[in-house]
Amino acid sequence: MQTAIKRMIFFAAIIAFWELGSRMELWHPLIFPSLSSVFSALAEGLQDKTLIYDLIASFKRLAVGLAISLVIGTLIGILLGKSKTADDTLGAVILALQSVPSIVWLPIAIMWFGLNEKAVIFVTILGGTFVMALNMRTGIKNVSPLYIKAAQTMGANGIDLFIRVIFPASIPYVVTGSRLAWAFAWRALMAGELLSTGPGLGYTLRYASDFGRMDIVIGVMIIIGAIGMIVDQLIFQRIEKSVIKKWGLES
Amino acid sequence: MFIQINEVNKQYNDKENQPVDVLKEINLSIDKGQFVSILGPSGCGKSTLLSIVAGLTKTTSGQILIDGKTISKPGKDRGMVFQQAALFPWLTVMENVTFPLKKEMKKKVAETSALKYLQMVQLGKYLSHYPHELSGGMQQRVAIARALAMNPETLLMDEPFGALDEQTRSRLHLQLENIWMETKKTILFVTHSISESIKLSDRIIVMGTKPGTILQDITVDIPRPREEYKKEILEIEDHIMSYLKKEIDKVVSEELEYANSH
Structure with missing residues (x-):
């Protein structure tokens, strides 16, 4: 309760400062637009459906890119977790690639696929794949040897042991990996859209900036941030919490 | 011998x-x-x-x-019971006990057999519970039922x-x-x-x-x-x-x- 009140006062102060500052012309509206003009820009975008189309376009790419990155990441992670040789060789490469921001791949993606949607999706895939792979790998490696021994005494081995015990036992890491993959893919997608073509939230952001519509710029930024927060807190953190509880990992 | x-x-x-x-x-x-x-x-x-x-x-x-x-x-x-119960947390009590039986018998038969052993350790009422909802002693009883369920010598x-x-x-x-x-x-x-x-x-x-x-x-x-x-x-x-x-x-x-x- 205390925290909620503190937060409300804090945000109210920021909003009041923002709106009053704009009205008293402490800064030029081209540098930073007023809150009310941002809201009316958002309302306008929703009414003529351009923002809706942007949202749908961005989410389509995200869905495709994230799905592919989760599948590839899971497969690479399993390979790294199960094979020492793969871990020593490919694992080192994945670890290095993980530290390269995925937007860096855009120029090469444009060369390969052209300045179109495919290049953006490619960058989104790279954004999520490596972090998913590394988490999956850790998950497989951290499966309690006790589970494996117990399953072996019950006649499980080989692929059966993997599907029924090792993979489910590493689900907590799969969830964490997916959550991070989503966050990385979302950032990669926005960067990709900013630098390539539309429609999409990122593209609209640049387009609005080119035409000096700072109210739309701020509005779209608020949407991007809000989506990121909602998906993370409402979906992933909830799943993560319930999995941690069920898998008995609570400290 | x-x-x-x-x-x-x-x-x-x-x-x-x-x-x-x-x-x-x-x-x-x-x-x-x-x-x-x-x-x-x-x-x-x-x-x-x-x-x-x-x-x-x-x-x-x-x-x-x-x-x-x-x-x-x-x-x-040879059924084995460890010091830790080693139950699979993603499976219910019933699913844990039928784990070793999955391949060799139909689900219904496996569940009837599992129920018999769960009742033997007095846990017949906890079939749909998950391991984290049970005490240490109960978990160990499920583990014993699981080992018995495959009817080892x-x-x-x-x-x-x-x-x-x-x-x-x-x-x-x-x-x-x-x-x-x-x-x-x-x-x-x-x-x-x-x-x-x-x-x-x-x-x-x-x-x-x-x-x-x-x-x-x-x-x-x-x-x-x-x-x-x-x-x-x-x-x-x-x-x-x-x-x-x-x-x-x-x-x-x-x-x-x-x-x-x-």
Whole structure:
């Protein structure tokens, strides 16, 4: 309760400062637009459906890119977790690639696929794949040897042991990996859209900036941030919490 | 002889790559339906021996025969219960117990069989619970039901009640005794508790440390239930203690030596 009140006062102060500052012309509206003009820009975008189309376009790419990155990441992670040789060789490469921001791949993606949607999706895939792979790998490696021994005494081995015990036992890491993959893919997608073509939230952001519509710029930024927060807190953190509880990992 | 342990040796390499004897020349014959405890201080290799019988650990030399067949890998003829329940947290109690049965029978048949054993450990009302919703004692009972559900000839138990509180432990002792009398399984029960081994078993194999060897093979000839025979229990306890005293002193002096040298 205390925290909620503190937060409300804090945000109210920021909003009041923002709106009053704009009205008293402490800064030029081209540098930073007023809150009310941002809201009316958002309302306008929703009414003529351009923002809706942007949202749908961005989410389509995200869905495709994230799905592919989760599948590839899971497969690479399993390979790294199960094979020492793969871990020593490919694992080192994945670890290095993980530290390269995925937007860096855009120029090469444009060369390969052209300045179109495919290049953006490619960058989104790279954004999520490596972090998913590394988490999956850790998950497989951290499966309690006790589970494996117990399953072996019950006649499980080989692929059966993997599907029924090792993979489910590493689900907590799969969830964490997916959550991070989503966050990385979302950032990669926005960067990709900013630098390539539309429609999409990122593209609209640049387009609005080119035409000096700072109210739309701020509005779209608020949407991007809000989506990121909602998906993370409402979906992933909830799943993560319930999995941690069920898998008995609570400290 | 049902279980035959012949000349089993087990070595492993320590940090300096020197071979260390864990088990040395273990010979043991166990009759079908016997309840045998393997008793010894920590580090005597009793859990390693059980793990070898389970097929989870390889011997350095020697062999183990069950019903005339050499053991080389784990099998459903030997059910194992560990110190931790080792239940799968993503499965319900029922799903955990039917885990070993999935491949060989229809779901309905497996569930009927699982229910029988869950009722035997008095958990018939917790079928759809998840392991994290159960107490430690209940989890261990599910693990026992799971091992029994595949109807193995032999039940291997590695300090199964070691992590439980005293009251829960004595309750489970009674339950295990009843299950043993009802199902006529051959049970190999690893423990470091003298009173536990006397309470439960027909025969106690006392083991010593460094290297792990069999010191004494003691037959417990007290009628069941054994609570009423306090005098006889004490006699056997003293008898075992005379063997273990030296071993425990050995462990203590080694620990002191280690503490002083570090």
